[in-house]
Amino acid sequence: MNPAVLIASVYVFALAAFLGYQVISRVPPLLHTPLMSATNAISGISLIGSLVLAGATHSHIAHVLGFIAVTTATINVVGGFGITDRMLKMFGKRKDEGKKLPAAEASK
Amino acid sequence: MSLTSYFMEATYLIASILFVLALKGMSHPETARRGMFMAEAGMFAAIVGTLIGAHIVTWGWILVGLTIGSIIGIWMALFVPMTSMPQRTALSHAFGALAAALVGVGEFILHGTEMSVVTRGALGFEVMLGALTTTGSLIAAGKLHGTIPGKPIQFRGQNAINLVIFLVMTGNFVYFWMHPSVIAAFYTMLGVAFVFGVMLVIPIGSADMPVVMSLLNSYAGLAAAATGFVLGNNVLIIAGTLDGFSGFILSVLMCKAMNRSITNVLFGGFGAVIATASTDTGGVMREISLDDAAMQLAFANSVVFVPGYGLATAQAQHAVRELAELLESRGVTVRYAIHPVAGRMPGHMNVLLAEANVPYSALYEMEQINPEFSSTDVSVVIGANDVVNPDARDNPNSLIAGMPILEVDHSKSVIVLKRGQGRGFSGLENPLFFKSNTSMLYGDAKSTLNHLAQAVQHV
Numbered sequence A: 001m002n003p004a005v006l007i008a009s010v011y012v013f014a015l016a017a018f019l020g021y022q023v024i025s026r027v028p029p030l031l032h033t034p035l036m037s038a039t040n041a042i043s044g045i046s047l048i049g050s051l052v053l054a055g056a057t058h059s060h061i062a063h064v065l066g067f068i069a070v071t072t073a074t075i076n077v078v079g080g081f082g083i084t085d086r087m088l089k090m091f092g093k094r095k096d097e098g099k100k101l102p103a104a105e106a107s108k
Numbered sequence B: 001m002s003l004t005s006y007f008m009e010a011t012y013l014i015a016s017i018l019f020v021l022a023l024k025g026m027s028h029p030e031t032a033r034r035g036m037f038m039a040e041a042g043m044f045a046a047i048v049g050t051l052i053g054a055h056i057v058t059w060g061w062i063l064v065g066l067t068i069g070s071i072i073g074i075w076m077a078l079f080v081p082m083t084s085m086p087q088r089t090a091l092s093h094a095f096g097a098l099a100a101a102l103v104g105v106g107e108f109i110l111h112g113t114e115m116s117v118v119t120r121g122a123l124g125f126e127v128m129l130g131a132l133t134t135t136g137s138l139i140a141a142g143k144l145h146g147t148i149p150g151k152p153i154q155f156r157g158q159n160a161i162n163l164v165i166f167l168v169m170t171g172n173f174v175y176f177w178m179h180p181s182v183i184a185a186f187y188t189m190l191g192v193a194f195v196f197g198v199m200l201v202i203p204i205g206s207a208d209m210p211v212v213m214s215l216l217n218s219y220a221g222l223a224a225a226a227t228g229f230v231l232g233n234n235v236l237i238i239a240g241t242l243d244g245f246s247g248f249i250l251s252v253l254m255c256k257a258m259n260r261s262i263t264n265v266l267f268g269g270f271g272a273v274i275a276t277a278s279t280d281t282g283g284v285m286r287e288i289s290l291d292d293a294a295m296q297l298a299f300a301n302s303v304v305f306v307p308g309y310g311l312a313t314a315q316a317q318h319a320v321r322e323l324a325e326l327l328e329s330r331g332v333t334v335r336y337a338i339h340p341v342a343g344r345m346p347g348h349m350n351v352l353l354a355e356a357n358v359p360y361s362a363l364y365e366m367e368q369i370n371p372e373f374s375s376t377d378v379s380v381v382i383g384a385n386d387v388v389n390p391d392a393r394d395n396p397n398s399l400i401a402g403m404p405i406l407e408v409d410h411s412k413s414v415i416v417l418k419r420g421q422g423r424g425f426s427g428l429e430n431p432l433f434f435k436s437n438t439s440m441l442y443g444d445a446k447s448t449l450n451h452l453a454q455a456v457q458h459v
Helices: A003-024 A029-043 A046-055 A060-092 A095-099 A101-107 B003-025 B029-053 B060-079 B082-114 B117-145 B158-178 B183-201 B206-231 B234-258 B262-268 B290-298 B309-313 B317-329 B348-355 B366-375 B445-458
Strands: B302-307 B333-338 B363-365 B378-382 B413-418 B438-442
Touching: A003 B003, A003 B206, A003 B234, A029 A060, A029 B003, A029 B029, A029 B082, A029 B206, A029 B234, A029 B348, A029 B363, A046 A060, A046 B029, A046 B060, A046 B082, A046 B206, A046 B234, A060 B029, A060 B060, A060 B082, A060 B348, B003 B029, B003 B234, B082 B117, B082 B183, B082 B206, B082 B348, B117 B158, B117 B183, B117 B206, B158 B183, B206 B234, B206 B262, B234 B262, B290 B317, B290 B378, B290 B413, B290 B438, B290 B445, B302 B317, B302 B348, B302 B366, B309 B317, B309 B348, B317 B333, B317 B348, B317 B445, B333 B348, B333 B366, B348 B363, B363 B366, B413 B445
Parallel strands: B302 B333, B302 B378, B333 B363, B378 B413, B413 B438
Antiparallel strands: none
16 A cells, blocks of 8 residues: 555544544434444445455455355345334334323323 | 546545434434435445446356345344344344455455555454454354353453463464465464454353443444555445444443443453342332332322333333323323443333334433432332442442442332342342332233233223
8 A cells, every 4th residue: 555545544544533423422322222233334334345355356265255245244234224224213203292291181 | 547436436435425424313313314314325326336436347246145135134124123133233243343354354365465564454453353353243142142141151260361362363463464474374363363252252241231232333343444444445444433433432331331441341250250249238128019009100290110121021111111101191201211221232222112112202311310210209110220229329339339320219119120039130239129118019020010001090
């Protein structure tokens, strides 16, 4: 790797770390489980590295390693996003339900 | 650079931006779902970009891998129950880390000898972290699923053996770093890292899983970021770093919620050494009948439910919601108090209750609800123990001294739903059970709650 690329990479890493800290510390505990499964799905981006290994090389063993990596990374991407959405759907629904409760006060 | 390569790089940039926006959306339940659509779009763009721009020559392996992965992924997304979310997440940490490790091994086979020193360092780091996270997460998943006993597995000299394994692993890493032609060093490091992952997680008890899950999450992310350094790929660095930092922040939060350090969680083996430390508080636990409990609840002004992991094991989340709705229809204010480490992963209890249709506006964090207990008529503790143990606050000699707790003992009366008279998960005596305003209701949480609901209807 040439030094200029390396230095740029270190910049990207440092800025992403800073940005990640800022953004993620605002996530409420309520959503910590979906957060974990979402960041997991997002880090399934290593799929693109796996795709290159499985398809853009001429080594047979690289193909096999790449194939396994593509499979597990795809499970993370598809399963991770799917399950995150399922969880978030539950948090989204019936939010009015909670509000109407004080109205029932008189019945006691 | 060819046109397709530019296109690929552009999709990576778009994906990076969308990922950050997605996590920003996570700051509120209302915007979270929209955020995730952005992340999905970003991911899709990056995959398409790669397939077009990366000069793919053989499609067979890719298509088969994508197909198998999608089928398993969709199956998981549709059918994994919310109670199994911790083991599913642990498994996905293992998958993510394995993908990173394998990409690293592939890179080593293809370009191992021609890499620069820095790239080789990143490669070693990636493979080492990826491998140990893979096996560590598999063990964690096994413990959470019950395939492996949740109790800490410990033996004499464990920390010394682990230290030796760690030194062998890092020693091989450094040797490979300095002498890339010695292939054996690389593969020894890989093998030992797999073993180290197992050794790292087996001494840790199930109650500490929220911390371990967060740590493994962090490792998996950092392994992906290291992949980005090896391949010189920025979107990998960004996504991996976001994942790594998210895991890191969560581990810090979880440790704070237990008042313990990460080293203590990893090497302390909590839950195995406790037996000697129990202080015999004496006193008697007062039992309450179902009808009396129902009466108390029905005529209360405000009730707070405090769910613990026992609620999840008893599958009682729907039963508690039904009881809560009955009480609400009588005009009782019902709230839920959620301790940060209730459950087996960060936020686990919120997800379980949300699945049972509890509106999230009724779920309160520890800091929000603690001042409210003094004006609460009845607190109902369901399968929780340590998180409501007043010893943590009052007894400086307690093993959990200093751990922030839900101060249910401040409420006018406390009803504790418990399976039996035995001690809780950590084996600690809980003075809450002996207090004069506490009464015990024994039995399976789910059926007790169902019976309570029936009794409330007849009040």
